[in-house]
Amino acid sequence: MATPTKRLTREYASIQKSPPPYITAHPSDKNILEWHYILTGPPDTPYEGGQYWGTLMFPSDYPFKPPAIRMHTPSGRFQPSSRLCLSISDFHPKSFNPTWEVSTILTGLLSFMTSEEMTTGSVRASEAERRLFAQRTRWWNSTGGGSKPTGSQNGGSRQQTGNIRAGDGGAKFKLEWPEVDEENLKWMQEKRIDPTTGLPRPPAPSSSQQPACSLDVSGLRRRPGTSATVVQDAAQIARDSGWMSRHRWKLVLGAMMVYIFVARVLGEGALSSSA
Known part of the structure; x- marks a missing residue:
């Protein structure tokens, strides 16, 4: 009768030679009964591209009893690190x-x-939520959900064998998947990606972008071969011309009124002298 070690060693060689679609797996270096897997989200699913x-x-009497199955990466489909009740898991030996x-x-x-x-x-979630989880899976795996190592978890209580909790800073994932982590x-x-949030940082401003000049300054740039006095005089002329342009109708009307007033005065003077 084959022992679990011989059986799992043979299966590891088989899965390396012919890996199933969207699946990769290997036993831990320290314990052949502890296997780590990565499922890649298939196309046309809410998990597309997720890691x-x-x-x-595995129990010591495998293959006569099934393994405990957990998924650590948040997916919107399963509770992270919870044992899953499936016909192929230890819930139904x-x-x-x-x-x-x-x-x-x-x-x-x-x-x-x-x-x-x-x-x-398992849990319920919308398709949009699951797609958002999929976009953040790489970040979560390699950072432990943006957390840092904090020592014991759950108030120091012992965890079940195989559990992974946010808080390890991605240390366990890096240990088992160093190349994938890199x-x-x-x-x-x-x-x-911001390592603390898993969200994209805002784009940095381009160094080629120059602050726009104000309209008043852009029209008074100093040109080569001109003095500061010439520039100032030109600016004064521009301001005067601009004022005259804005008030030209008032100037024309005022000139007409002055002309009429002078004409009347001259006309009345002529009538007085003739009388």
Whole structure:
């Protein structure tokens, strides 16, 4: 009878040689019974492009009993790090088929994820919410949700084996997926993702952009070969010309009134002298 170690070693070689679509997985270096997987959100689903990290914790009598299945990355589909009640998980050991392999388990998990069936550990969310989760999965995996290591979690209480909580600063993910973590950090830099929020930073102002001059100043720029006095005189002329242009009708009307007044005075003077 094959031991769990021999069985899982053979399955690891198989999944490396022929990985299922949108799935990658490997056992932990320290414990072959602890497997880490990443599901890539398939196209035409609310999870498209998302990077969903989780664990499979196999029992010592595998393959006669199934593993505990958890997904740590927030997805809007499952409660992060909660054990999932599936026919292929440890919730239903009697329904597990010993011929099923790791690839079978993860393919079943991906299929269930893209459905709307509810079970223990699943949650309801809108499509828009799930798409937003998908956009932030890389950030969450490599930063632990923007958090930093804080020591013990949950008030110092012991966690269940396999649980991952926001607060580890992405340390566990980096330990298990160093190359993927490096790619995520580069992606965050390229997309200008704020590591504390997971949201894009506002674009930086371009150094080529020059502040616009005000209209008054732009018309009085000093040109080569001209003195400051000439510029000031030109400015005064421009202001005077502008005032005359704005009030030309008033000037014309005033001139006409003065002309009429003078004409009347001269006319009355002529009549007096003739009398």
